[in-house]
Amino acid sequence: MKRASFTIFKAVVHALVLREIQTRFGSQKLGYLWAIVDPMAQIIVFASIKALLFGGSMPGIDYPVFLATGFLAYDLFKHITLRSMDAFKANKGLFVYKQVKPFDTLVARTIIEVLITSVATTIFLCIGLYFGFDLEVKDLNMVILGFLWIALFGFSLGILFAVLATFYENFAKIIRLIFMPLMFVSALFYTVESLPPIARDFILLNPVIHFIELIHGSYFPELETTYVDFTYMTFWTLIPLYFGLWLYKRSEQKIVMS
Amino acid sequence: MIVLENVTKYFKVKNEKRYILKNTTLTIPEGVNLGILGRNGAGKSTLLRMLGGIDFPNSGRIYSDKKFSWPMGLAGGFQGSMTGRQNVKFVCRIFGKSQEEIQEAIAFVQEFSELGKYFDMPIKTYSSGMRSRLSFGLSLAFDFDYLLIDETLSVGDKHFKDKSKKALMKKIEKSNILLVSHAMPTLRELCDAGVVVHNGTMHYFDNIEDAIKEYNRINQ
Secondary structure (H helix, E strand, O other), X not given: OOOOHHHHHHHHHHHHHHHHHHHHHOOOOHHHHHHHHHHHHHHHHHHHXXXXXHOOOOOOOOHHHHHHHHHHHHXXXXXXXXXXHHHHHHOHHHHHOOOOOHHHHXXXXXXXXXXXXXXXXXXXXXXXXHOOOOOOOOOHHHHHHHHHHHHHHHHHHHHHHHHHHHHOOOHHHHHHHHHHHHHHHOXXXXXXXXXXXXXXXXXXXXXXXXXXXXXXXXXXXXXXXXXXXXXXXXXXXXXXXXXXXXXXXXXXXXXXXX | XXXXXXXXXXXXXXXXXXXXXXXXXXXXXXXXXXXXXXXXXXXXXXHHHHHOOOOOOOEEEEEOOOOEOOOEOOOOOOOOOOEHHHHXXXXXXXXXXXXXXXXXXXXXXXXXXXXXXXXXXXXXXXXXXXXXXXXXXXXXXXXXXXXEEEOHHHOOOHHHHHHHHHHHHHHOOOOEEEEEOOOHXXXXXXXOEEEEEEOOEEEEEOOHHHHHHHHXXXXX
């Protein structure tokens, strides 16, 4: 008896997620630690820079918490997009089983990143509680929406990039290059409000900044989501998703054979 | 039954199309064990991959309502950083086996592949012979209508070869095989019918002996 395609899809994604957990973190438990240490290091570095160079902090806001919320979301987005881009190549050997579609590897990697972020968030919350940071959330639902949406945004770009990277060798390199300065123009250590008006118009062209502002503005009672443009975010999510899926559908067989 | 309908398959080599099949229409009848013969590079492995659903014709179509295994070759679809056991689990999961069935499969493959402590070591530490033993053992743990085998039988020591052949003989009481091989004795022993892939065409012979004769003819 043949199984329905959705049943197969679920079984494959489940198997891929388990497999990815085993291989990503490997036999050394260091891998798990890294998922926490990486964002933690970023927070410590930038919190120190801010304290040493600029002094003071945002009134009413614990700056490390501000950094943590932004970096967790930003890293989630970055990891989904970049790891999706490599997913086909990394899982090539598994396409020998016709049940395993390249698309499934993207879904599995996205699920993994969401899981890692959930675990990291939980640990951060515990650390925050221990050190007595102010963890009060203004609008928890909007914060969760922000995280889920940025994950979907990452997936949209991820599928498009993954297909393009299969056919253009240098594509992945260019994307990686773009990601390097992206961190500095995504309102991770400042708010859009704090920028001069002329800089705001430019920086708001970056779609990522809208997600970070949404999360910051919904998290902290002292901040607003004035600059968040939901239409712009929707376009940036749906257009790459549409083209990504369309290109994928056209080239699925080629990806399996390549 | 497997039907090939106007199947064309080529590879582009330096902008030149090298045909494996050119507008081939062919029906492979129900219940035969088929040997696939052809010279090196004729496209036997590609044909096997197409039957396994992981390679695709440039035009035309191949269809069948049977369940095919993955092509068992020397490379094998394994993740190098995972252990033999983990890979077996992975394949069981994608085929939707229950927890209980997975345990059974693991026990079977572990016993059959004779990997010893290597069963719990990363696949990248395996020799190619060990890989194909795992791959072969794994495929026996499933019930397919057709087993796709690419030269796997030619690896391993004599003891393992005999054991594989015996296991295969037992398996083909219920399933069929599509076997790519250059070893005529193996083909004679396991296959009823044969196809010869040559110069973009594919000839089907009801009797494996005729296929072998044709193969010998084109080799002269």
